[in-house]
Amino acid sequence: MTVRVVLGVSGGIAAYKACELLRRFTESGHDVTVVPTAAALEFVGAPTWAALSGKPVSTEVWADVHEVPHVRIGQQADVVVVAPATADLLAKAAHGLADDLLTNTLLTARCPVVLAPAMHTEMWDHPATQANVATLRARGVVVIDPAEGRLTGADIGKGRLPDPVEIFELVLGVLDRGPEASQDLAGRKVVVSAGGTREPLDPVRFLGNRSSGLQGYALARAAAARGAHVTLVSANVTLPDPAGVSVVRVETTAQLREAVVAATSTADAVVMAAAPADFRPTSVSDAKIKKAGDGSAPAIELEQNPDILAEISRERARPGSVIVGFAAETGDDTGSVLELGRAKLARKGCDLLVVNDVSGGAVFGSADNEAVVLSADGDAVDVPRGSKSALAHVIWDQVARRFAD
Template sequence: IAPAMNQAMWRHPATQRNVSQLANDGWQLIGPAAGDQACGDVGPGRMSEPEVIVDCLAQHFASAAILPAPASAPHVVITAGPTREALDPVRYLSNHSSGKMGYALAAEAAAQGAQVTLISGPVNLPTPHGVERIDVETAAQMHHEALTLAPHAGLFIGCAAVADYRAASAAEHKIKKTDDSDTLTLTLVKNPDIIADVSALPTDQRPFVVGFAAETQDIARYAEDKLTRKGLDMIVANDVSQQGLGFGSDNNAALLLWRSATGTKQREAPPQPKTQLAALIIRHALSLLPSQLLSQRPSQPPSQLPSQSSGELS
């Protein structure tokens, strides 16, 4: 069922009772999404985008028919979306990441039969079918969740656009504009490096680590430097300066680089829908995974897992 209605209709108690009953009866809902509506209102109730509906249906039938047994698939942990670093109660530092690439990776990993945990920054996207989602806001929160889950994963993909810096101290109250100065000075401090810290885990706790590099020039050189400097196993680099690709777009292109016994190898992926690129990346990463990481590592007891949410963030 893909609901589509006015936000007031969706929020009405009778609608929510009916939705709950349908879910209890075994029906699966796709969406609804949130945003502008035909009547002029803004809120939940928008029909999910056709591409999202198709992806959900494809994942549903794939999981019922052609997936390998979950016991033979790795636990995959993926970070996605932006982070927000508060400056005061109403302002924050962030970036243009939509989360679409990370969510497409999570959907594809689940379609391949993996147990998938998605650590998501603030985005307006539905949780992919069969994926456990943990919502975070800051880089520090994402770092904590990643270091908690990575030792229990076979594959870790750092796709989130994590803020490199945060305010040294967030103001307790809204920062006011003053008439005696045309400038404002902010003191920023470095955030923890999530992908490097996961890569530096002890051998018996370290998953296969895939990083992302969003660049605007010298893509291959900067990507190979990051691959080596952070000790990654594979990196996916993309040129975010290209019109119609990268942040906020449904399409992307990438350069894949990975370590091998004979040195660094690479493969180019031309512009294509992010869902198709995600399939290429997941399948390639799984093909490189050492055999000891293909089976599930012991998971944490459910009582120790961080709280999870499948809702949408505004």
Template sequence: MSEASNSSQPLRVVVGVSGGIAAYKACHLVREFKERGDDVRVIPTENALNFVGAATFEALSGNPVDTGVFSRVDEVQHVRLGQEADLVVVAPATADFLARVAAGRADDLLTSTILVATCPVVLAPAMHTEMWRNPATQANVATLRKRGITVLEPAHGRLTGKDTGPGRLPEPQVIAELARTVLRTGAFLPTLAGTRVVISAGGTRESIDPVRFIGNHSSGKQGFALGDVAAQRGASVTIVAGATDELEAPSGAEIVRVRTTRDMQREMMERAPEADVVVMAAAVADFRPAAESDTKLKKGKSDDALATLRLTENPDILKSLVEMREDGASRAVIIGFAAETDHELENGRAKLARKGADMLMLNSVAGGGVFGQARNRGWLLSADGGVEEIPDGTKHEVAVRIWDAVERLLK
């Protein structure tokens, strides 16, 4: 792992671009890295320049753009670029490009750079669904992953023309975040292949009247990061999502939208029997109004219902999931989350014992920390009494630590 992976210093990033219609998204990927202060060198293939010109990549990166191994021979750049890079990211990586890298080709500057590179290499595929699912492509992907190269799972969605399905390039900010996570934690390998995962994420909202609701500050970022990492490790992922509309859905994950705690409970209970792992990462509303008004409540009246709002307790979803398992209707490993403001470990241990989950990710939210933030930290508590401190990191890095622990439980 390079020195840059453990510090905040700028990275030397090679952004490769192969010849697919999604090449235009590489422009946004370059900007993602540049805005974080990284030094970016763009290496397109000749076919990529049919979609985006060299001048665009030079303007965005601030560096020259070359495609062939005979460019700048005096600098031996077909070797130097790979040797000096902290990270190589190719987006899009077409089916043809995956095949060439799997075969060990070095007939242009990009493939030569990858062959030389000793830093993490991340390939973000983009192609039609039939190409992605073709046995030849899947064999190439398996070969690359076996060699330690990270091949991201493509997103599901609209492709060129009227086609829809897996094969869409993930959004640039997602690629950048996953690539940095690989740099700091290691390659995404299919260690969760064949595993069915259900994750709850975000806050729930309980209506007071048509314009007001009870909610909380949860953004759902940690739940979606857990979905991202699980999907990249080969799991089949379903996310039951509350208030998470602004987040980019993890590649390949099924998203089930809900609003209230009772809605979330229904969807989680329906899916738990078929799941291998259930993660209750959502920050649900513990209470809801005893009665929801059909019309907007007016303040200032003698019978001001807003001033004397009566609440009733919502169902405990995590406890319900554990009870379902105790009744034999589920066999899933169950992971809970807890947010505490004081006496965190004491309260977290008590909650884990009370709920009966296998593990609990405990966060300190004193002073407004964690909710809506890009980073997280805390402790991972195990039912056997174990405590693992989760150091400060991005929510994707925290997700890696949680899934590492879950995989140890599954084994």
């Protein structure tokens, strides 16, 4: 289905990155109208936007007045995205100012609005900007937290425009939920773990698993789209950082535990989508383990890793928090996939358990997933095969319902 996208671009150096975002939308078959501010055209000229979108570009309410563009563009949009959104643009949007075509469009839009701020750290942290962001979020606007990294000049900090690919994915998630989608996680702090841990054997080898991190990243992206402050603990994942998400990188199960436990002290919800290694070597060789001349293999003694899900479920750092676990099962002579999942839910003590049948390597590395979401009160929600983003939203639906209870 073709979506009518309004891509607003305000006057920051990151305006050039919006070209990649525009390309993502147009190559996906969507109809895009670019509405830059006059300042944005100082960074990227109108011919570039016109060529990439296939449409004329204007910043003025006085152009084509007979078509009433200052009202029509917002009224007809399915989604409005502003990337980058400068501190000035955020202030105007928060206070309902309308002195150009983009700010008029924001006032007339009745569709989802996504703002992707980009500015220097001091500007983002200023109380005025934070108050404007809070006002916009309270109105249901999706304001993505900026990324951390290199800014203009030699400065490094929070204020960088998130990866355009990740902004695109977040917008698709907003559209998937429809025009009535709420910011039901606004103001909530959530922790998501993703990927698979690695336990070193020697400087070049490790014990690990096949988790790609795709489901955990989909969960983080979905939570951000629903207004949450998201901390993503990422174990050996090479995917781009989701837009608006703080990422903590770890390698081993012990490091994963340390990061998750630290983050849970202020978290309203924790979703353990990572696949921690159950065991680790009792000792790690300082040098590469060599092959034996007689063809024999070295014996590797293992010890059990801490059970992170059981620990954070048992010792709730924040009363009333919701804990979600994952169970990748194959079924065996002790029980079916679902039976093993119910037993794990009781053993771990979490509130929800997402059970995947991974027989034959299913799920790992795939863009799709199917699962059964079990709850401690006995409910079960079947999620048919679909995108990992769709499953992520079902999980957050269940979490949000518990917040409302």
